[in-house]
Amino acid sequence: MNPSTIQRVVVTGATGNVGTSLVRALAADPGVGSVLGLARRRPGLELPGVEWAELDLSLDQDAPRLARYVADADAVVHLAWRFGPTRDPVTTWETNVLGAVRVFDAVAAARVPVLVYASSVGAYSPGPKGGAPVSEAWPTHGWPGAAYTREKAYLERVLDTFERDHPLIRVVRMRPVFLFKEESASEQRRIFAARFFPGQLMRPELLPVLPEFDGLRFQVLHTEDAADAYRRAVLRDVRGAFNLAAEPVLDGAALGELFHAHPVRVPAGAVRGALAAAWRLRLVSASPGLFDAVRHIPLLATERARRELGWEPSHTSLEALEAFLRGVRAGAGDDTAPLTGHRVG
Numbered sequence: 001m002n003p004s005t006i007q008r009v010v011v012t013g014a015t016g017n018v019g020t021s022l023v024r025a026l027a028a029d030p031g032v033g034s035v036l037g038l039a040r041r042r043p044g045l046e047l048p049g050v051e052w053a054e055l056d057l058s059l060d061q062d063a064p065r066l067a068r069y070v071a072d073a074d075a076v077v078h079l080a081w082r083f084g085p086t087r088d089p090v091t092t093w094e095t096n097v098l099g100a101v102r103v104f105d106a107v108a109a110a111r112v113p114v115l116v117y118a119s120s121v122g123a124y125s126p127g128p129k130g131g132a133p134v135s136e137a138w139p140t141h142g143w144p145g146a147a148y149t150r151e152k153a154y155l156e157r158v159l160d161t162f163e164r165d166h167p168l169i170r171v172v173r174m175r176p177v178f179l180f181k182e183e184s185a186s187e188q189r190r191i192f193a194a195r196f197f198p199g200q201l202m203r204p205e206l207l208p209v210l211p212e213f214d215g216l217r218f219q220v221l222h223t224e225d226a227a228d229a230y231r232r233a234v235l236r237d238v239r240g241a242f243n244l245a246a247e248p249v250l251d252g253a254a255l256g257e258l259f260h261a262h263p264v265r266v267p268a269g270a271v272r273g274a275l276a277a278a279w280r281l282r283l284v285s286a287s288p289g290l291f292d293a294v295r296h297i298p299l300l301a302t303e304r305a306r307r308e309l310g311w312e313p314s315h316t317s318l319e320a321l322e323a324f325l326r327g328v329r330a331g332a333g334d335d336t337a338p339l340t341g342h343r344v345g
Contacts, residue, residue, distance in 0.1 A: 007033035013080030015039040015336035017184035021227035043336035057099030075114035089147040123152035127298025136241040145289035176244035181223035185327025186341035212252030212263040215295030219245040222315035232309040243300035246313040
C-alpha cells in the first residue's frame with residue numbers, strides 16, 4: 001500500500017505505554033491523515049491530529065460501536081491489553097482474547113486493508129539450549145504457566161486462521177521484548193510490583209547487592225523505538241512477524257553495573273519461592289508463573305525488522321532501563337488513566 005493512501009489509522013489501547021507513543025508518532029507523520037485512539041477511559045491528552053473515543057473491548061455490547069469506528073479505517077493497530085488482575089485469568093481473557101477477536105472480526109467485516117497486532121516475545125516457546133537468538137520462525141506456543149503467555153500464544157493461532165480466511169488484508173505481528181519509557185514507570189510498577197511500592201527504593205545506593213540466578217538474561221527496548229517500528233509497519237508494504245529488541249542483552253553483570261551493585265549468585269528456586277510467598281500475600285502483582293515464563297523466553301534476532309522496516313533502535317537497552325528507573329523514582333506518568341503518575345495533573 002502506498003503511504004499516501006493511509007488516511008485514517010485506528011489504534012486500540014491508545015492510552016497505554018506503546019499507545020501514547022504510537023499515536024504521537026503517527027500524528028506527526030505526513031503520510032498519515034488522521035488518528036483515532038480507542039480506550040476504556042478518555043484521556044486528558046490533547047494531541048494535534050488525534051481524536052479519542054471510549055470503548056471497552058471486553059463488552060460484547062460495544063461491538064457495534066467498534067464496527068463504526070473501524071468502518072472508514074485504512075489501518076487498525078491493536079494494542080489493547082489487560083495485564084491484571086493476575087489472580088483472575090477469566091477477566092484478562094475477556095479483554096485480551098475475546099476483545100482481540102472482536103477487533104479482528106470488525107476489521108474483516110469492514111475490509112480494512114491493514115491490521116497490525118501487538119504480539120510479544122511472550123508468545124514464543126522456550127528458547128534453544130545455549131541461548132542463541134531466534135528468528136520469527138521460532139514456534140509460538142508460549143509458556144503454559146502464565147496467563148499472559150497463554151493468551152499471546154492463543155492469539156497467534158487465531159491470526160493464523162484470520163490470515164488464511166482474509167488473504168487480502170495485510171496482517172503484521174509485532175513481537176517486541178520488554179518495553180520501557182520514563183512515562184510508563186508508574187503503570188509498570190503497579191503491574192509488576194505493587195501500587196504502594198516506594199519508588200525511592202530504586203536508587204542504586206540502596207542496592208549494594210543484586211540477586212543473580214539461572215535464566216536472568218533478557219532484552220529490553222525503549223517504547224519510542226517500538227512505536228517507530230509500529231509506524232513503519234503501518235506505512236510499509238510488509239506482512240508477517242517482526243522481532244523488536246535493542247542491544248545489549250541484559251544479565252546479572254549488566255544489571256549490577258547499572259545499579260552499582262555486586263551480583264550475588266542465588267538459586268532460581270529460592271527467588272521463585274520468595275516471589276510466590278509475596279504474591280500469595282498480595283505484596284506483589286507479578287505471579288510466580290510469570291517469573292517462570294521470563295526465565296524461559298528466548299532472545300530475539302531482529303534482522304528482519306532492520307532489513308524490511310528500515311528500523312534501527314535509537315536507544316540502547318541500558319538507556320531504556322535507565323529511563324524506566326528515573327520514572328519509578330520520580331513517580332512519572334502521562335495524562336491517561338493507565339499511565340497516571342504521582343506528578344500528573
